[in-house]
Amino acid sequence: MKALALAGPPVARQLRETTGANVRELHGRGITPRLAVVLATDNEATLWYVRSIARAAEKAGVECEVLDLGATAQAGEIAAVLRGLSTDDNTHGIILQTPLPPGVSADGLAAEISVDKDIDGANPLSLGRLTAGLPAFAPATARAVVEVLDHYGFPLAGKSVAVVGRSTVVGKPLLQLLLHRDAAVTVCHSRSQPLGRYTRDADVVVAAAGRAGLLTGSDIRPGAVVVDVGTNVQEDGQLVGDADPASVGEVAAALSPVPGGVGTVTTALLVLHTTEAALARARQPSLAASSPGGAGGHA
Amino acid sequence: MKALALAGPPVARQLRETTGANVRELHGRGITPRLAVVLATDNEATLWYVRSIARAAEKAGVECEVLDLGATAQAGEIAAVLRGLSTDDNTHGIILQTPLPPGVSADGLAAEISVDKDIDGANPLSLGRLTAGLPAFAPATARAVVEVLDHYGFPLAGKSVAVVGRSTVVGKPLLQLLLHRDAAVTVCHSRSQPLGRYTRDADVVVAAAGRAGLLTGSDIRPGAVVVDVGTNVQEDGQLVGDADPASVGEVAAALSPVPGGVGTVTTALLVLHTTEAALARARQPSLAASSPGGAGGHA
Known part of the structure; x- marks a missing residue:
């Protein structure tokens, strides 16, 4: 294992500092x-x-x-x-x-x-607003991927990112966040074979397909950064990601572990988003419409 | 010019037949x-x-x-x-x-x-519903690209498609339509340099960036299919696409012309969509809510 471990807890800690500042302002x-x-x-x-x-x-x-x-x-x-x-x-x-x-x-x-x-960006209108670049919350897991990359200093603008998985809760909103950050994005999935064709040129690979061992070292280029969103429970009860840590860890420059990676960050973001929602409402009471069409969210 | 011309009028004609059948049912x-x-x-x-x-x-x-x-x-x-x-x-x-x-x-x-x-899929909620796989109209230009590929018999499932351009009206909804059709999709744009890095491996390249001559023969692989969504008015008043027809036409297996390609199909789709909307309402009056949150659209 040569790859830097993109541990979630330091990212979550930093997000909790922002949450703390928001809570203090709200209490005030x-x-x-x-x-x-x-x-x-x-x-x-x-x-x-x-x-x-x-x-x-x-x-x-x-x-x-x-x-x-x-x-x-x-x-x-x-x-x-x-x-x-x-x-x-x-x-x-x-x-x-x-x-x-x-x-x-x-x-x-x-x-x-x-x-x-x-x-947690579950309403289709949130997804549409996110896509159109309007204020809306992204699903926390999708944002967590970007927060991990930001925290560890991996730039996205002008980079090539491959997202494995096209779910409405992770792959699709993540793709929008990455496009907003000026990355070129490839979305591939179970029907994209061989997988390596789509991931091997990418600077960053995000594994979000929900299948243990889907991504191996031969699917990525040396020095790539890999973020593993998978949470697969094995027969023995062990939680594993979509990436094979042994082979990917030999080739990648960095890899987020499972557990202890993106998941930790997701929970912190749900709490942060709640404070952002409360602040947006407090700061702009006139915009804080409570209808599903309201526009008080925060990207 | 060796490439097959993916002319729009035959596609539009076929769509108008469906529209005609819809209108007859509606009149009935x-x-x-x-x-x-x-x-x-x-x-x-x-x-x-x-x-x-x-x-x-x-x-x-x-x-x-x-x-x-x-x-x-x-x-x-x-x-x-x-x-x-x-x-x-x-x-x-x-x-x-x-x-x-x-x-x-x-x-x-x-x-x-x-x-x-x-x-014409302009409401962000339509875009979100389209993304989530719920019934909604896609922007007509985005659907036109898929209709052209279908009409000329180019399969999408399991293929690699590069979309150049990330606009809310074309690139982003098109990407969703392509994912629904089981293609792997790469979205690249002005910040993706060199462009050929992102387009040269693709089976299908869709040029939708709005810049004349953006895509040249060296950006695509021999035998690729190119759909040109660009409509750029030159100084001399001439309408040209995003692809350089001379060099792309030498390398591609097929290329949609500008004018006479996707644009023709777009107009036909706006009319078809209107009849689809009327039929959806007529067939399911109970679902034909008139609120922006209504779900009577048709993908």
Whole structure:
């Protein structure tokens, strides 16, 4: 393993400093930032993840309310809760946690989250605004990739970045963030074979396909920077990324570890986004419309 | 010039057949499809373009109303007109024509166009829905590129496509259409140098940067397919694309001409989209919400 490890905790620490400054400004204005997480599952891993968000929020001085609607909640019930939170003056950030009950689609429901409070960029309108360069929150995982690269000093302008994976929650919004930063971006996926054709020329490779061992050392050029977004649980319970750390680590200049990489940063960003949403609202009360079409978000 | 010319008129003709079938079905249901074009400029080229849309619509049996608000129209006035059309049961398609008066931004105004009627994909919500794989109209120029490739039998699944240009009206929505079709997509732009680094490996190159002569034969691999979206008016009044036809034509297997290529198809698609919007509404009246958040559009 020759590659520099792009550890997440130092990045998260730096983001928490910004969050702390935001919280102090909000407290000075008499505002307690508040995050609401809407939950409708009894999946253990999800519950654990939500508890980790709540802990991170509370540690930062951000209230976190988990609304557990139960694993049999109906779409209409979830929609009503999201609408209520969207118009609640004391709620600044809203997360609709997946998975949802069988037969309930997150797509339609996410449209009920006010764009101003859509701190994990789940509403299709947030995605469209992000794409058009209008203020909107990016999904935290997508932004986390850029924050990791920024923190460790890897420039993006004029560089070539390959994103492996085209999901609506990571690959597609990340691509927009990278284009905004003047990178050339290649999006490839399971149908792009051989994968190395698309990744081997890139200065930066982001693995976000959700398949363990998908990216190996022969897929990247020597000296490339690799950010691993994968979180794959192995049969033995171990969490691994999409990149094969042994072979990629020999070839890459830098590689983000799993665990301990992008995931750590994602949680910190959800809390930071909540404070950004609260500040945007506090600073521009006239723009802080609570409708899903509101424009008070922050890129 | 060895390359096959990917002429637009045969593609447009085929699309007009679909439009004709749609119009017959609509007339059978007692519906006259209707397109509204909102105009706030006295730019001659724009007026000419709008007249060409109106002619194409009327020839197809689609009513076209041009609402000329004048070159000094205010944003509020334009917004009110768009809102009125969005809730008007007899209007099925709406185009907000650019350029707009100085100081008036198309971004905010396009959000007033009901997604169901947003037949040129201008509303950021349409773009977000398109990205998320939800029903929405793509900008006609972006879809025109895919229609040209389909018509001439060039497959996209598993292929490598380079898009030169990252505009919100062409490059970014086109990228989504190409990903939906299982292509790997590279988006490069003015900051991606040398350009050939990004285009030379691609099976298909789409030139959509708006700069005459940007793409030359040395930027593409022998046998590549090139679609030219550029419409650049030269000093002598001549319309030219982004690709240098002489050198690209020697290397490419196929090249769409300018004029006579993608542009012809775009106009046909605006009319087709209007009939699709009318049909979607007629077939699912319960879904044909007139709000900007409505989901009656058609991908």
